Amino acid sequence: MVSRLERARQALTSVVDPEIPALSIEDMGILRATTETATGVKVTITPTYSGCPAMGQIESDIRSALATADVGEVEIETVYSPAWTTDWMNEEARRKLEASGIAPPTSNPRCPRCLATEPRTVSEFGSTACKALLVCSACGEPFHYFKEI
Amino acid sequence: MTESAIFSGGPQGMPIPTPDPHFAYVLRHADDNLVAAQRYGEWISYGPELEEDIALGNIGLDHLGQARSLLAHAASLEGRGRTENDLAMMRDERDFTNLLLIEQPNGDFAHTMARALFFDAYQVGLWQALSDSTDATLAGIAAKALKEARYHLRHSSGWLVRLGDGTEESHERSQRAVDALWPYTSEPFQPDAVDLAAAEAGLGPDPSSLESEWRSRVSAVLGEATLDVPTDPYRRHGGRSGFHSEHLGHLLTELQWVARRYPGLKW
Missing domain, CATH: 3.30.300.130 (Fe-S cluster assembly (FSCA))
Structure with missing residues (x-):
């Protein structure tokens, strides 16, 4: 039962x-x-x-x-306390995010398409409250980045 | 100004009992964020570029979320059956205790960014202090809001630096915006009875303790933006006690008319 x-x-x-x-x-x-x-x-x-x-x-x-x-x-x-943090996102979640084309939260985001680091920030405010807009400096792909918070 | 005077005059002119200072304290911070959210909302579809339009909407949404959490908390502290929605939609101009700064009209983009810089720099200090509030709900809301406010401050600072240190036109307009809004920048740090009661109870900081950090943050940004820190001693106060500029009534009309025209309306 x-x-x-x-x-x-x-x-x-x-x-x-x-x-x-x-x-x-x-x-x-x-x-x-x-x-x-x-x-x-x-x-x-x-x-x-x-x-x-x-x-x-x-x-x-x-x-x-x-x-x-x-x-x-x-x-x-x-509940509001303790405040939600991207640290609570598990490894599995980060892997799924990247696979769906959204760079997971980290201090060093990488392009989900070609995995190059050091993208250019277009805007720290994206299509949802939790995402920023970046562009890959290597392959030119614009992508969403889940902001570290 | 006494607290009973702040809330005088109920719906039928009935006297409303003096509110609990704890309620009044949470409510004033809710009002700041509700009014901020409405001002950012006015930008939607008018942003200077698509990304910025989205950013302004996003920031407004953060303030709306902060306002909702605080209004719901205020409603439960009051315990008179008013809801988050009643507090947002059914109070009049005189009952709003937001800062005069944040109700000032959007003006041009430089005005909005100068207002945002002044407000964001204040909020970063405020939320930081409120994270240690003896009111656990307020502390939780503040800890979350602090992370959001840091993004807001980076956004407004970045823009003001670009505009101030940009073209001749953008420099001149930014300086005009900074000068026009400067008179509203001492009100956030002037404690009244509600603030002092809150500080006494450990609910929040004495606002005057936030001023020097605010000043150094703002001066640093204005310096980088090649803009002058105004020296005009003229100061406007009154928002915290319900005496507003002519702009709040118009803002509330737009915010509240649907809720008042169709009471109880649901999706």
Whole structure:
């Protein structure tokens, strides 16, 4: 018999970041904890950036994923402390990011296409709150860089 | 100015009880960010180039997120059933306690960047100090916001240096912007009763303790930008006690009209 908590955790592995669908919210470090309550489960999440517009979507995706997992009442708590950091992104997450064409957070970003380092910064603010726009100095490819924070 | 006067006049002219200084303290910082977010939002689709348009929208979004976290926290501290949305949409100009600096109109791009430099340099110091707040929620919001504010400051500093040390035209316009906004740069560091109560309780810094670091940050950027640090002693205050420039009312009209015209409206 799989416990309620295990069912919840299993179901949550399918919830992805809507803006970076290559990564699950667990890979991203957005999912902080899943615990059992008297009547169901409590899911604790934290935003990457204060204004991340994906948080509402993520909450609703968590509810949908858990709706079919028979876990009882779902409570979602958003916490701000400790503040999210790119350090919480695991190796697997970094590998998937690079494979999807986004340079993972590091002090020394490299082009996800040709792996050359020392790209040129176009803008520290990209298409989402968490990304910057860079251009590879070697192959000329413009690419997104997940900002270190 | 007493706190009860700040919040005088409820919806039907009913007196509102003197708010808890803790609530008032969180609310003023929420207001700064909400107004900042609205000003950046006004730039969307008008940015000087596509990347910059996106950057301005992004920075506005950071401020909006900071405002939302702080408003939600203020609403729970108040405990009178008002929500984050009520605080943003259903308070009037007189009840907003944001700094006069951040409500000043966008003007040309140099104005927006000069205002941003002054505000970002203030916020980096403020968030840093608030990260040690005895209010754990406020400290958490601040620790996150600090990382964002450092990006904002790098953005505004970089632009001001380029514009100030750019062409004759961009230099002149940048100096004009710096001079025009300078009178609003002492208000952030003038403590009032709410700030002093907060400092006493360990909620936040005495704002006057942030001024010297702000001044050295800003002077360094202006120096690199070949711009003069203004010496005009004229100073404008009042935002923290709800006395605003003529610009805030117009900003709030645009921000709040949908929520007021269609109360309870949902997507």
